Each structure stands twice: as C-alpha cells, then as structure tokens.
Amino acid sequence: MKHAAAWLVALALSVPFVSAGETQMTKSETEVMNLIETMTHAFQAGKIDQVMSTYEANATVMFEPGVATRDRSALEAAFTQFATVSPVFSYSGHEVIVEGDIAVHFAPWNMTGTAPDGTNVEANGLSVAVARKQKDGSWKMVIDNPYGGNLLNQ
Numbered sequence: 001m002k003h004a005a006a007w008l009v010a011l012a013l014s015v016p017f018v019s020a021g022e023t024q025m026t027k028s029e030t031e032v033m034n035l036i037e038t039m040t041h042a043f044q045a046g047k048i049d050q051v052m053s054t055y056e057a058n059a060t061v062m063f064e065p066g067v068a069t070r071d072r073s074a075l076e077a078a079f080t081q082f083a084t085v086s087p088v089f090s091y092s093g094h095e096v097i098v099e100g101d102i103a104v105h106f107a108p109w110n111m112t113g114t115a116p117d118g119t120n121v122e123a124n125g126l127s128v129a130v131a132r133k134q135k136d137g138s139w140k141m142v143i144d145n146p147y148g149g150n151l152l153n154q
Contacts, residue, residue: 025096026098028098028103028133028139029096029098029103031138031139032096032098032103032105032131032139033094033096033105035054035131035138035139035140035141036094036105036107036129038050038054039051039054039141040089042054043079043082043083043087043089044086044087044088044089046083046086048076048079048080048083051079052072052075052076052079054140054141055075055140055141055142055144056132056134056140056141056142057072058070058072058142059075059140059141059142059143059144060142060143060144061075061078061143061144061145062144062145062146062147063078063082063146064147065147065150066150084115084116085113085114085115085116085121086113086114087111087112087113087121088111088112088113089109089110089111090109090110090111091107091108091109091110091127092107092108092109092110093107093108094106094107095107100133101132101133102130102131102132102133103130103131103132103133103139104128104129104130104131105127105128105129105130105131106126106127106128106148107126107127108124108125108126108127108149109124109125109126109127109146110122110123110124111123111124125146125147125148125149125150126146126147126148126149126152127144127145127146127148128143128145128148129141129143129144129145130142130143130144
C-alpha cells in the first residue's frame with residue numbers, strides 16, 4: 001500500500017497540472033492554432049499574399065453561407081474586397097481536433113470594421129476550418145467556412 005501511494009504521488013507530479021475547463025494543447029493543435037492566428041492577423045493587416053499562403057492551392061472558402069469559392073484568383077479577389085472594411089476579429093474560444101495529418105478548428109467569431117464609405121460593418125459566425133499537414137510539416141487550410149453555424153439559424 002505504501003508503494004502504491006508513492007506511485008500515485010509520482011504519477012500525479014509527472015502529469016502537467018490543468019485547471020478545470022483548460023486543456024493543454026498538443027504540438028499539432030498549437031501549430032493549427034498558429035495557422036489560424038497567422039491568417040487572422042494577416043487579414044486584419046490587409047496582407048493578402050500572407051493570407052493566401054495559409055491555404056492549400058485548391059482550397060475552398062465559404063465567403064457567404066452556402067456559396068463555395070474554389071478558384072484561387074477568386075479567393076484572392078474576395079479577400080482583397082473584404083479587407084477594404086479594415087476588419088478586426090475577436091474570438092470567444094477555439095477548439096482544435098487533430099487526427100493524423102487532418103485537423104478541424106472551430107471558433108465563434110465577431111468582426112467589426114468600417115467600409116470605405118464610412119459605414120460601420122459588423123458580422124459574426126462560427127468558423128469551421130479543416131487543415132492538412134503538408135509534406136514540409138506546416139499546416140494549411142483546405143476548407144474554411146466562417147459561417148459553419150448557419151444551419152443552426154434556419
């Protein structure tokens with residue numbers, strides 16, 4: 001019994017402490033979060049080339065509910081157009097699930113901005129993004145649906 005108690009104490013000390021409601025992210029989950037953060041910061045800064053570098057060449061993005069955009073030049077044009085509102089994003093949480101070389105990221109988001117004519121712009125949604133690990137070890141988005149919660153509102 002004395003050895004069992006010592007073993008339990010040693011086991012408890014070897015596991016990183018995580019507070020209730022918190023989880024420690026794996027290396028792959030952290031890399032996917034970094035991908036999302038890189039894309040968000042680049043988009044807010046109007047750096048469309050950097051935004052595009054976070055997507056695979058044949059990625060699909062839903063710029064509006066139910067409408068898939070797959071053409072690379074159409075993606076770039078849409079990001080360029082949306083960047084004209086000087087978007088500022090905030091997230092109320094993130095969830096990343098990784099299985100092998102595929103990951104899915106969920107995040108409720110809010111966006112505020114100002115259109116070129118001075119009109120205030122606000123939007124929100126549930127981002128659902130699928131990423132794939134590349135041969136060089138980096139992650140890129142394959143599917144990006146910022147309106148992933150749209151079906152819940154119908």
